[in-house]
Amino acid sequence: MDFIQYLINRQSMRKEGRKIGEVSANQYNNRLDNLKKRGIYNGEDHLTEDMILQINDIYANKTSEYERTINYYIEYKHYLENH
Numbered sequence: 806m807d808f809i810q811y812l813i814n815r816q817s818m819r820k821e822g823r824k825i826g827e828v829s830a831n832q833y834n835n836r837l838d839n840l841k842k843r844g845i846y847n848g849e850d851h852l853t854e855d856m857i858l859q860i861n862d863i864y865a866n867k868t869s870e871y872e873r874t875i876n877y878y879i880e881y882k883h884y885l886e887n888h
Contacts, residue, residue: 809834811881818884836874846875850882 806814812830816822825833840846845859852875860871 806885808837808878808881811884812877815877815880833870833874833877836871837878840871840875846878848882850879852876852879 809830
């Protein structure tokens with residue numbers, strides 16, 4: 806299962822949170838790609854204060870969507886490790 810499919814199926818697997826549609830899942834994936842390209846996120850297992858500062862310097866991050874993207878990806882990595 807790739808990251809996009811994980812996001813789409815996340816609510817049914819975790820029994821919590823809001824349902825994420827295909828368009829939103831693709832937006833999260835694009836954000837993750839951009840965070841990796843800029844060197845902000847490099848596969849770490851937790852979100853750091855430095856990442857947050859870099860995100861806020863570069864992006865309009867009004868609803869913390871970039872932090873949420875990293876947290877969802879970390880959650881996805883843990884899911885892969887356990888399944």
